[in-house]
Amino acid sequence: MTPSSVSAYSASRRRSGASVALHRATYVSITSSGVDMSSTSCSLVASTGGGPIVYSPTIRDSAATRSCIIKWRFAADRRRQLLKLQEYMGKELLRAADVPVPPGSVAETPDEAAEIAGGLGPVAVKAQVLVGGRGKAGGIKLADTSEQARTAAAQILGMDLKGLTVTKVLVEQQVDIAAEYYAGITLDRSSHRFVLMLSSMGGIDIEDVAVSNPEAIVKTSIDPAYGLQAFQVRRAMFDANFDRVAFKDLQRILMGLYRVMVDTDAMLAEINPLAVTANGSAIAADAKVDLDDAALYRHPDLAAGKAESIGDPIERHASEQGVPYVKLDGNVGVIGNGAGLVMMTIDVIKQAGGEPANFLDIGGGARADVVRRAIETVLMDRQVEGIVMNIFGGITRGDEVAKGLLEAAQTLDLSVPIAIRLAGTREAEGRQLLEGSAFTPAPDLVAATATVLQQMKERQTAAGGRR
Numbered sequence: 001m002t003p004s005s006v007s008a009y010s011a012s013r014r015r016s017g018a019s020v021a022l023h024r025a026t027y028v029s030i031t032s033s034g035v036d037m038s039s040t041s042c043s044l045v046a047s048t049g050g051g052p053i054v055y056s057p058t059i060r061d062s063a064a065t066r067s068c069i070i071k072w073r074f075a076a077d078r079r080r081q082l083l084k085l086q087e088y089m090g091k092e093l094l095r096a097a098d099v100p101v102p103p104g105s106v107a108e109t110p111d112e113a114a115e116i117a118g119g120l121g122p123v124a125v126k127a128q129v130l131v132g133g134r135g136k137a138g139g140i141k142l143a144d145t146s147e148q149a150r151t152a153a154a155q156i157l158g159m160d161l162k163g164l165t166v167t168k169v170l171v172e173q174q175v176d177i178a179a180e181y182y183a184g185i186t187l188d189r190s191s192h193r194f195v196l197m198l199s200s201m202g203g204i205d206i207e208d209v210a211v212s213n214p215e216a217i218v219k220t221s222i223d224p225a226y227g228l229q230a231f232q233v234r235r236a237m238f239d240a241n242f243d244r245v246a247f248k249d250l251q252r253i254l255m256g257l258y259r260v261m262v263d264t265d266a267m268l269a270e271i272n273p274l275a276v277t278a279n280g281s282a283i284a285a286d287a288k289v290d291l292d293d294a295a296l297y298r299h300p301d302l303a304a305g306k307a308e309s310i311g312d313p314i315e316r317h318a319s320e321q322g323v324p325y326v327k328l329d330g331n332v333g334v335i336g337n338g339a340g341l342v343m344m345t346i347d348v349i350k351q352a353g354g355e356p357a358n359f360l361d362i363g364g365g366a367r368a369d370v371v372r373r374a375i376e377t378v379l380m381d382r383q384v385e386g387i388v389m390n391i392f393g394g395i396t397r398g399d400e401v402a403k404g405l406l407e408a409a410q411t412l413d414l415s416v417p418i419a420i421r422l423a424g425t426r427e428a429e430g431r432q433l434l435e436g437s438a439f440t441p442a443p444d445l446v447a448a449t450a451t452v453l454q455q456m457k458e459r460q461t462a463a464g465g466r467r
Contacts, residue, residue, distance in 0.1 A: 082267055083291040083306055086128045088170045090287030093264060094271075099256035100249075100283045104172025113153035116171040118146040124175075125152040128168040129161050132205065137161050142174060164312065175285050177275045179243055182206055183254055184270030185222075185261045194222040194261060196232070196254070198240040202273040216240075228258040249282035250274070264302065265295035314380045321373050323360065330355025332452065333378035333387035333416075335371075337362050337396045345390040345445065352449045354456075357384045365395040371404020376412055385459065386417045386452040390445050393424025402430035405439045414438075417455035419448035 085093075091101045103120060106128065107113035117123045127139030134140050139161050141152035149171060159166050180202035188195045198218045201209045209216055218240040222228050233254045234247065242250055253274065261269040268290040275285040296303040306319065318325035328346075332354040336342035339361050346356045358381065362374050378387055391401050401422065408414060422430050422441040431441055442448035 083293050083296065083302070084130050085289045085291065085302075086130065086168075087126065087287055088128055088168075090269075090289040091170075091284065093260045093289060094256060094284050094287055097256035097259045097263070099253050099260075099271075100281070101287070102172040102175055102283060102285065104170055106168050107153060107171050108157070108168055110150045110154040110157065113169060113171045114146040114150035117143060117149035120171070120173045122174040123149055123171050124173075125149055125156060126170045126172070127156050127159070127161055127166040128170055129164045129166055131162045131164060134161065139166065175275055175283060176278045177273070177285065178278045178280075179276040180273035180285075181240070181242055181250075181276070182209070182217075182270070182272045183257060183274045184268065184272070185257060185266075186268045186270075188221070191221060193224060194228075194258075196220040196222060196228060196236060196258070198236050198242070198254075200241045202275075206270075206272065222258070227262070228255065230255070243276045243280075245280050246276045246282045250276075253282055253284060260289065264289065264299060265292045266290060267292050314377065317380060318360075318377045321377065323370070323373055323377050324363070325377055326359040327381065328356050328358050330357045331383045331385045331456070333357050333360075333381070333384045334390075335360050335362060335374050335378060335387060336390040337364060337366060337392065341390050341392060345388060345449075348445055348449050349388060349453075352446070352453055354449065354453050357381055362396075365397075366400065366404075368400050368403035368407055371401050372407045372411065375405070375408040375414075375418075379412065379414075379416070384416060386456045387419075388445075388449050388452050389418065389420040389422075390448070391420065391422050391424070393422075393427060393430075396425065398422050398424060398426040398428075398430030399433060400426075400430075402433035402439075405434065406437065409437065409439075417452050417459075419451040421445040421448045 088104075088106050095101050102124075104123065105116045107116055113125060117125075122142070122144045125141050125143055127134050129139070131137075138159070139156060141156065143149040143152045153169050153171070156166055156169050182197070182199040182202040184197045184206065185194050186197065187193075196219070197206070198220075199206065199209055199216050201213065201216050206217070218236050220232050220236045222232070230251060233251050237247060237250055237254075238244075253271070257269055257271060260266065266289055268288065270288045271284045271286060272288070273285045274282065276282050291299070291302060293306075296306065312327050314327055315325055330349075332349050334342060334345050334349065334356050336345050342359055342361050346359065349356050358378060360374055360378060362370050366374075375387065378384055389401075391398065393401075401420075405418075405420070418439060420439055420441050421444055422434075434440060442451055
């Protein structure tokens, strides 16, 4: 497997030298220990919250060391996708579990923000987008009056935060913080148990703490037969050097956090910062809850907010259409049937000098309408200048794929080159349907990729000449 994509399915029991637990990390550096770094490939086996995973690593050649910097995103595995809740949604769940959170509400206009602030006094106006570093990016502002809250909301609403447009703000009462802690519960797949994690270094990413000061994180395994016990919480707080004066409030919050984790089938629930105020009380100043997408049928009230929880508009549209899609950073659209086939296609595109724009898996047995919706979804990305399709028919029929292509040609503006590698079940029928169209199947994936990249290059050259 090349540096362009790596697939892993809970591999703590394989290649222990290269095994890495990935639960929330955005970037992981892997040194040569346990990893074949002698070539341009990076084989990584990772213990994760589910699979498959799409990685976009880059190899840094050096005489002293080589590392793979691996940017991961969960891809199209319906069995274990994560539904990430907005901060205000997570706080609603905490509030229902008797966890104290700052009073406040969500606003979609500056006037609504001013009205909410009018009954709260000094407030924080916080952008509701699923990205980190909101404060540094200007997505969190403090306001002492309702008019200041109106101004702050006007500045935040509509702003672009790391590619996401802010459509809602949380207006909540300011917290007079005396101490900040971290509290989180996640799933340890190696032990098949939940793990409570506490740290006195709150307010910063726990991944940074794990790297710079790992001994500052106290971990407590939770027996599923008994659940989180009060004595475990007290011992963990003592070991993490939490404020003993606030132990009672902190214990109540941690027990409530565990209830949220269990009651909602969450994969991760965390409070960062878990704050102790100047008057000695404890409060959840922030909330992050990631739900198991496969368990949403048990929580219809939470499922209703699924589309809203997806920050990227194309990914949100794809979710509503039932199309497994992950946006990447390139300009070559990718459509395939099967996660492995899609990742192989990404690799081939990278090797040919292209940059993949997405991961899209139409799955097995896809009918014509699924193919059409997949093409429509990929073309929503204005950066896409060409599409490579890789279809190997098992239960997926070549004639259905061909029909989907022809339907797309009739209903969509297909102004970009599209090439397809079509093989397997009913391949001959599919090729016959495509005869005379703009979608003559290529002999293989390499040829399909080369065709698209060449046509893209010619278009770019022509466009440059017209300037």
